Amino acid sequence: MKEFEPRIIAFCCHYCALAAADVAGKMEFQFPPSVRVIRVLCTGKVEILHLLKALEAGADGVVVIGCKFGECYFREGNYRAQKKVERAKSLLEEVGIEQGRLRFDFVPGPGAKKFAAILSTMTEELKALGPNPLRS
Amino acid sequence: MIVGERKPFSEILSMVEGDSKILILGCGSCVTVCMAGGEEEVKILGSQLRMAFRRNGNNAEVTELVALRQCDDEYLEDTPLIEKVKDADIVISMACGVGVQHASTFFNRVIDDKTIRVVPALNTTFMGANIDVGEWHERCLGCGDCVLEKTGGICPITRCAKSLLNGPCGGSFNGKCEVNKDTDCAWHLIIERLEALGELDNLKKIEMYKDWRPSHSGGPRKTVREDMKI
Ligand code: SF4
Numbered sequence: 001m002k003e004f005e006p007r008i009i010a011f012c013c014h015y016c017a018l019a020a021a022d023v024a025g026k027m028e029f030q031f032p033p034s035v036r037v038i039r040v041l042c043t044g045k046v047e048i049l050h051l052l053k054a055l056e057a058g059a060d061g062v063v064v065i066g067c068k069f070g071e072c073y074f075r076e077g078n079y080r081a082q083k084k085v086e087r088a089k090s091l092l093e094e095v096g097i098e099q100g101r102l103r104f105d106f107v108p109g110p111g112a113k114k115f116a117a118i119l120s121t122m123t124e125e126l127k128a129l130g131p132n133p134l135r136s
Numbered sequence: 137m138i139v140g141e142r143k144p145f146s147e148i149l150s151m152v153e154g155d156s157k158i159l160i161l162g163c164g165s166c167v168t169v170c171m172a173g174g175e176e177e178v179k180i181l182g183s184q185l186r187m188a189f190r191r192n193g194n195n196a197e198v199t200e201l202v203a204l205r206q207c208d209d210e211y212l213e214d215t216p217l218i219e220k221v222k223d224a225d226i227v228i229s230m231a232c233g234v235g236v237q238h239a240s241t242f243f244n245r246v247i248d249d250k251t252i253r254v255v256p257a258l259n260t261t262f263m264g265a266n267i268d269v270g271e272w273h274e275r276c277l278g279c280g281d282c283v284l285e286k287t288g289g290i291c292p293i294t295r296c297a298k299s300l301l302n303g304p305c306g307g308s309f310n311g312k313c314e315v316n317k318d319t320d321c322a323w324h325l326i327i328e329r330l331e332a333l334g335e336l337d338n339l340k341k342i343e344m345y346k347d348w349r350p351s352h353s354g355g356p357r358k359t360v361r362e363d364m365k366i
């Protein structure tokens with residue numbers, strides 16, 4: 001049987017995570033091919049509904065990756081994103097979907113290594129959780 | 137504005153048990169502003185319901201709509217909306233309690249081939265003001281006989297835990313209420329405001345007991361403007 005490769009949607013801040021993704025690609029830091037990157041101008045723009053809809057549509061995990069706290073280009077976007085992820089987690093728990101399918105994290109500007117590490121860790125965690133139960 | 141909070145999901149889920157066509161109807165006014173029952177919240181509840189149904193192998197269909205106001209016929213008199221309501225087994229209203237009741241009465245008046253079930257998704261909490269992003273505080277109890285002109289524009293009925301008309305009580309401490317240390321003592325605020333206004337003399341007048349008949353204690357109230365009626 002083919003090994004389960006979790007599908008991850010990664011909402012990436014244009015100013016840090018996206019740059020890190022680029023560098024990661026160029027420096028050949030491996031991150032799982034099943035990750036789909038969605039560029040956002042700031043993680044503060046990611047709404048709770050985006051997170052829920054991604055899971056409703058069958059993603060196995062959703063991660064929002066922004067700048068380090070204190071370094072957001074729009075000052076507080078990453079704080080907002082972190083809070084929205086927390087709220088979305090509690091909404092998911094209400095419907096019986098594991099909170100571990102959602103995650104907020106950050107990378108420093110050129111943090112290609114950390115970017116790849118976040119996605120690899122999340123992939124391993126999702127493999128342990130198994131596929132999104134909504135897909136079965 | 138009217139402030140509300142969404143009920144726990146499990147409570148909403150139990151209201152729609154056994155229904156296969158569910159319409160979620162948001163309200164585009166007060167509860168949109170307090171982020172409890174507007175378009176965004178309708179979509180979030182819709183998404184949660186679909187996910188919960190899919191987990192349980194339930195094929196129920198969820199439709200999402202928003203009326204600009206649910207407390208006024210004018211915004212419910214919409215043929216596509218009425219058709220959707222007719223088609224649904226149950227309507228989950230995300231308006232305040234006023235909207236839920238009004239929508240239920242309206243739909244049952246205009247639709248005669250079936251009785252429409254309308255249930256609330258929110259707990260309506262109070263009439264209040266937006267104090268900070270994501271924060272609302274209660275400001276008026278609708279007592280029917282406003283006294284704000286005597287109290288520097290700060291309501292002792294609502295904001296004093298004991299609704300004192302001649303405050304403060306002995307429990308006021310460092311500007312905070314003895315009932316809850318996070319709440320400002322309304323009478324402390326009133327005295328500060330009256331001082332700034334040069335109206336401290338107001339405090340020398342003893343307010344007699346309040347006539348509560350114009351309040352809800354006299355039963356449900358109504359306002360009629362005869363000049364507007366034909
Ligand atoms: S139904 Fe309630 S929430 Fe909607 S506009 Fe009327 S008072 Fe406001």
Ligand code: SF4
Binds near residue numbers: 292
């Ligand atoms: S005095 Fe009565 S009407 Fe005036 S703000 Fe207070 S509760 Fe509302």
